Each structure stands twice: as C-alpha cells, then as structure tokens.
Amino acid sequence: MASAEGLGLTVLVLAVVVLLAVLSNRVSERLRIPAPLLFLVAAAAASDVLPVLNQRVPVSLVEQVVTVALVVVLFDGGMGIGWRRFRGSVVPIVSLGVVGTFLTAGVLTLVAHGLCGLGWRTSLVLGAALSPTDPAVVFSVLGRREITGRAGTVLEGESGANDPVGIALMLALLGASGSIGRQAGQVVGTFAVQMAVGTAVGVVGGFALLRFMQRVSLPAAGLHPVRALAGAMAVYGVATVAHGSGFLAVLVAGILIGDEGMPYRLEIRQVSGSLASLAEIVVFVALGLTVGLRALGQGWAWLIGLVLAVLLALVVRPLTVGPLLLPVRMRTGERVFIAWAGLKGAVPILLGAFAITAGVPDARRIYEVIFVVVAFSVLVQGSTVAWAAGRLGVPMRTTPPTPWALGVRLPQEPEGAGLCTVEPGSPADGATLEDLVLNGDTWVSAALRDGQLLPMAPGTVVRAGDDILVLTRPKDSQAEGQAAGD
Template identity: 55%
Template sequence: MEGVESSAWWILAVAVAGIVAVMSNRLSERTHIPAPAFFLVAAAVASDVVPALRQFSITTVQNVVTVALVLLLFHGGMELGWRRLRPEAGPVAWIGIAGTFLTAALVALAAHLLGFDWRAALLVGTALAPTDPAVVFSVLGGKEITGRAGVLLQGESGANDPVGIALMAGLLGAATGSVGATAGRVALVFAEQMLIGAAVGVGAGLALKWFIRKVPLPSEGLYPLRMLAGAFAVYGAATVAHGSGFLAAFLAGIVLGDARAPYKREIERFHTALGSLAEIVAFTMLGLTITLGSFAAEGAWGDGLILAVVLAFLARPLVMALLTVPLRLRLGERIFLAFAGLKGAVPILLGSFVLSAHLSHSQRVYDVVFVVVAFSVIAQGSLVPTVARWCRISIRSSEVEPWALGVRLRDRPEGAQRVTVQPGSPADGTAIADLDLGEHVWISFAVRDGHLLAADGSTRLRSDDELLLLTDPDASDRWSRLFANRP
C-alpha cells in the first residue's frame, strides 16, 4: 500500500499544480503577462529549489514538448482555416519563410559579436527566429485580432515554427566542412522537410476530411478522439517520410478548419481544451530543464538580455519593415506585426536540440535562448495590448459564452451557413431588408453580444453579429461578399 499512497501524493501534487496553472489565466488578464510565462519561470525556480524535479532527461522533455507542439499547430491550423488563410496565403508563406531566414541571420550576427563562434551563433539565431501565436493570444485575454493583421500573425507563427525546426535539423545534421558544403546540406535537408511535409499535410488532411464525413461512429465522444488520432497520424507519416511533421500537422489542420463534419463544434471545443493543456505542459517541462544557478557563470543573463533587445527592437522590426513593403498594410499594422512576434516554446525546444547534440557552447546557447524567451513573454508580451491600441488594431472580444442553442439532425444540413458580420463589410450598419441576399438566402436568427437578437427587416446589422443563414446549396454563394471585409 505504500506504493499506492506515494502515487496518490504525486497525483495530488500534479492536480493542485494543474488547478493553479489554470487559474493563472485570471492573473494574466490583470497583468497582461502571458500565462505561459508563469509556468516557465515557476518551473525553472522550482527545479532549482527542488533538484529532484529535474529527473526528466532532455530526450523525454523533447518528446513531451513535441507532442504538445503537434497539438498546438494542428489546433492553430483548424482555427485559421483555408477560407481565412486563402487571401493571405502568399504573404504568410513569404513572411514565414523569408522572415525566419532573415531573422536568424541578423540574430546570428549579433550573437557572433557577443563571442559565439559562427556555428553556435547560427544555432542561436535559428532557435530564436520562430514566433509563438499561443503566447500572443494569451496576452490578449481571449480577444481575437481581426482583419489582415490577425491572419498574418497567426499564419506566420504557424508557418515559421516548422521552418525554424527544419532549418535547425539541417544545421545540426550538416557535417563540418567548407561553408559551401554546409550550406548545400542545410538547403537540401530544408527543402526535403518542407516539400514532403507540405505534400503529406495537404494529402492526409484531404483524406482525413473525407474519412470523418463518410465514416460514422457509434458515440459522440469518439469523434474528437478520432480527429486527435488523425492529427498524430499525419505528423507521424510525414516524419517517417523524412518530412516536417509539424508543417504537415499545421496544414492538415488548415484543410480541416472549414470542413463541415459531424460534431464539429464538439471537436473544436475538445481541441481548444487540449491546446491549453499542451501549452501548460510544454512550458512547465521546458522550465524544469533550466538551472538558473549556472546562468551567471555562463554569462547567459547579459548575453540573453542584449539579444532580446536586439531581436525585439532591431532585428524583427527591420525584417518586417522589408517584407511587408509589398503587402500594402497600414503603418499601424506593420508596427504591430513587428512588435507582436513573441517567442515561446519552440525556441526553447530548438535550444534543447542543440543541448542534446553536445556541441561546444551548447549549454550557453540553451541558457541564452531561455533568457530571450523569458524577456519576450514577460517584458515584451505585457506591452502587446498597449501597442495594439496605439496602432489602432481591431480586436474583437470573444467572451466566454457558456450557454449554447442548437439542434441535432440525423442528416447533414446542406443549406445552413453560419457567418459573422466583419467590420467594414457591406452588411455592417445596413438594414436586413436592404441587403441584396437574393431569393435563395434567409436569415434564420442572429446573435449580438451573446444574446439572441429579435431581427426583422428593419434591424441594422453591426460588426461581429453572428447570423445563421438558410440557403439553397445549389444556388450561387455571391451573398458571402456582403459579410466579408471590403477589398
């Protein structure tokens, strides 16, 4: 029975830690410091106070964080969806790929000036190049960035994580030799990872989309589990084929984001909860790998803070200023995108790959990456809402709505469409009777500010109103332009 009692103590400790972690989101709302920062710093301090907490090997931590990252990328892709991404797919790919390379190069140059040799400097730059959308949305306290800025930020963050991981894999796998040979090896590994990952992600996403629509299950609770298993199957298939499993998971999520499938709302809620849990676990596990006592000896505090300032106020703004020139964004949107590229779990995960490779200066690289991420989520992250307000970025409140109104149907409702009135769209401020909906579209009901709206022909719609439309599935969908942003 002693073993059972010992296990019970561990279960109780984990449960209490989980409750505290979940409640930290309330503290995040008040301080504007991202909730992941509390997990990361608290775990790092706890591992110094109680060294027994560092019993996990770096490989175990990497495996756990990899699982969490697959969940976050797949869920992020589903939230984004192809319909939202399609108008910005080119800019997202441009910023996600070119931005990662340029940011890595500038940070590597700064790291080299701080005393890192060129290979270590490139590893530092590559580790710090990717951004983290989960941290940004945690800062905003449940609010959603609308318009192009939100799509570009979310799309870039999802795209540059796989790019950064593939680039790190190329650098670690490159044999020492001439610069040309090393660059060629890195380019080959990167291209292989991206192409195979993209092909598997899109192909498997389409196959999974067909599968979930055509093959019924006997219980409602099995549908979210099937989607979860599908996400990991996509990652595994791409990785086994020597592609980027992370890119595959992200793209599969995008393909499935707009799919009309049985129990879609339940699947989305399930993956939202799992994404929150994955974020907590990832930052906690990574924090447990840190030994704060060694930072002073390695010079990590000074080097990390210098690189954090260079990255936040020089490298990223310069890169985004160059890459957003052809995108015709407002100045405020460009400034916000430059500032809101916060760092998160992926840079520390990439730093752990360097640590497990046992290269020269690997511990220093890992410690410096941790300091930069901590600065980004705490100091820079707390300013994101203020910067968004200064830049006049449209942010839509998505307050908790615990009550749902819905019906269950045996067959798929082909003609039912759910839309949100976008700010500046033709429907924004227009009476329902004045909308050119045609003869085959009817507004069934509307929701405004979390309340059912008694709508008739004289009701003027507002931005963020949610509408349920009944349409003829065989008729044209030209009505959709009425609710979208004007080009």
C-alpha cells in the first residue's frame, strides 16, 4: 500500500512538471521571461531547498537525458530546415557551424586563461563547451513568432551544425593525451573521423529511413511519428558505435528527410516538434537540479560566468561571426541579428556533463560557470531577440494557432499539389484567382487569408501573406495530352 502511494506521488509530480512545461510558453508570454530560464532557476532553487533532489540526480544521468533530448531536437531541427533551404545557405551554415565554432572556442580559451586566470586545460574545456549555440532556445523565446528570410535559415542551420562540431571537439579534447603536439594531432584526427563517419551514416541512414517511411505502411496513424523518432535514434546509435558523430548523423538525416513526401508527414512534424520543445525544458530542469544557487559563490563561478557571458555576447561572437558573414549576400541588420541571437542552451550543458564524467580537473567549477553563462544568455539575449529583430529589420511573422483542420485523407501521395504563400511584391500579389491559372494544366484549389477560406471565384484578389493550394497536372499526363493533341 505504501509503495502504491509512493508511486502515485511520483506520477503526480511528473504530471505536474509536464503540465507546467506544456503551459510554459503562455506563462513566458505573460511574464516576458523566457520559459527555459524559469525552469532553470526554479529547479536550482528547489535543489537548494531540498538537497535530496541534488543528491538523487547525478550528472551522469543528466548526460544521458540531455543526449536523448538532443537527438530529438537535432532531428526535428534538421527536418525543419530541409534540403532545399540548407542547399541555398550551405556556405554560411558550414562556415559558421565549423569555422565559427573553432574560432569561438579558441577566443574563449584565451579569455578564460588571460582574463579569468584559469589553467589552460580548464580554459580549453570551457571554451569548447560554450562554443555551440542552441536553436530550440531561440524558438522557445520567440513563441508564436517566426524568423523568416535567409537570416532564419542561417541561424537554424548554424545552430544545428555547430552542435555536432562542438560535441566532437569536446570528445576529442577529453580523449587526447601525451605531449602538446601529440594531443593536437589526436584532436584533429578524432574530430575528422567523427565528422566523416557521422556524415556518411547520416546520408545512408536518412535515405534508408525515408524509404522505410514511404514504402512500409503501418496499421495506425500514431505509429508513424514513433517510427520516425525510433529511426532517428537508430541513426544516432549506428554512428556512435562506428566512432562517428551520432548528433551530426541525426541532423543530416533530418535535413534529407525534411522536404520529401511521406505518409502522415504533418503528424510526424507535430509530434517531433512537441517532443523537442519538451526535451529542451527537461534539459534545463536537469541542469538546475544538479547546480544549486548557493554553490555558485564558491570559486567565483558566478563572476567568471558573468564575465565570459558578457564578453561572449558583446565581443567574442560578433568578432568571430561577423567576418564569416561578410561574403554572404545579406543586409547588415541581418548579420548583427545573427551575431546577437547565438543563444546557449542544451549542448553546453551536455558538454559540461562530459567534463565531469571524464574526471577533468576543476570540472565542477566548469559546470557551474556554464550554468551562469546559459542563464545570462537565455535571460538577456533571449528576452531581447524579438525586439532586436524588429529594430534591425529582420523579417518575422506571427504564427497563430490553428486548432481546427479541414481536409481529406488520400490513400496515395497526391502528385502536383503544393501549398504556396504569396510573397510581397510578387506577381501573385494583387492578382485574381483567374490570373493565377497560367494554362489548362494549373489551377487553384483553395486560398486562405488569416486562417479563413477565400471564395473560389475568378475575380477574388489575393494579397501578400495569403496561402494558396495549387494543383498541377502530373508531367506524364501533360505529355500524354500533348501527344494526343499532336
């Protein structure tokens, strides 16, 4: 009986935490404080009030939880980017994700050693841990607003790319030994293997998972998102066992799958997106439970973290990101916004946990410094992301909730159907539905404005921001029609 009551209490606590996580965005909008920060500070305060929480949540468990959460976040982020968007911005994404990560880690190492007086080993580990950014934090602080245009693609792509790079760099550093020259060679070799194997497994695994989802039907709709996430976990596992970057493999697989047609595509994206948001909250709760607020005063962790956070946001990231974005065709405001919106989140937490489990000297202080930097980044930078986008002219759009759906289910993938958004100044902006019908092989099936259906009359005028469902006759049918006409 007592065990049943204990289990009931555990289930109740977990249910309350999940409900709070689900409602966090609403609370964040009212308080104008990013939701991840609320959970981070609340968990840290709880670990001070109830020390038993800190004792029962070891850092090794945090490492495992964050790893699973990050696989979900990267897979969902990769699908959100898709191959078409990635291909259009591959140069800035790769340069920021690879070169930018190394530059950030190097500059932070010099700052931590020269300004904060930390040892070279500690400074290297801290620099590597704080080099990656986090796309999920940016999305959570934006709420129902979405960054559009190339800036949004570059920011998402960079955040997804520098996570595997930062993790591979940290693992290489932790595994290096011997003389300085030998350690440098080991770091380069380990990093190259991680990237090469991760990319190869991601490409092969992504295409294999895509074919599996397209060709093998399942008895229930709810099983399709489960299959997709299980496939992502399998890709991560194969790459990791093969001594590659499992996180890079998952990101690559998500990018390759993102634009492709598959059964229950919408449901897969909805489930993965929801789990990614929940996973981000879980990561911040786990970090808070393992770092008490009282511990930050020991070893001047709070001061070191605050110094690094301010310099990282105002000096280090602009100096490393700015030059890499100069060759990119982009407005100055967009470049400044990308430099400011490089928030820290789940990956630095995971890398700090790596340092502790690997037995790195001074690892506990590194972990506490990461806590301060992440908290500062989410609070200061996260709270001003939307304001900065407006001031710098970065295009954003509000994505209101659409809880009601009107549609039909088809047994086969519809060919020639596509949902398009009318862009400002495009030929479709101000045109009638009759004007949009270019020939007998193209027609408009539905049009929506502000979530409402428009009358399907020839004289209906569409405006920028309207969503239009366009149908075109498949190419083989067009060819048959032309042959019959000849």
